[in-house]
Amino acid sequence: MYLIFRCDCGRGMYAKEGVATRKCVCGKTxxxxxxxxxxxxxxxxxxxxxxxxxxxxxxxxxxxxxADKVK
Ligand SMILES: [Zn+2]
Incomplete structure (x- = not known):
């Protein structure tokens, strides 16, 4: 499973489940x-x-x- 979340800067990120930390491109861990x-x-x-x-x-x-993005 992958988790979807946002950094404080608002950027969307994902991490593989079980991963403790992820570094955003804004520099924040x-x-x-x-x-x-x-x-x-x-x-x-x-x-x-x-x-x-x-x-x-x-x-x-x-x-x-x-059109292909419409669910
Ligand atoms: Zn960020």
């Missing part, structure tokens, strides 16, 4: 257990998709939603 977990997903691919969606949500995104 996140203790995974102390974060509010937004979502748990099965695999790496889904995790990276979720993080990308979080980024677009926060920053407005420069991409329009495409």
């Amino acid at each position: 996140i203790k995974v257990k102390t974060r509010r977990i937004i979502k748990k997903v099965e695999d790496y691919q889904t995790a990276s998709d979720e993080v990308r969606d979080l980024q677009e949500e926060k920053y407005g995104g420069t991409f329009f939603t495409t």
Whole structure:
């Protein structure tokens, strides 16, 4: 399982379940257990998709939603 969460800077991140810390690109080291977990997903691919969606949500995104993303 992979855990989806946000850094304090607002960036979406993921970590493999069981990993204690994760370093954000902003330089902050996140203790995974102390974060509010937004979502748990099965695999790496889904995790990276979720993080990308979080980024677009926060920053407005420069991409329009495409038909294949509509659930
Ligand atoms: Zn950060």
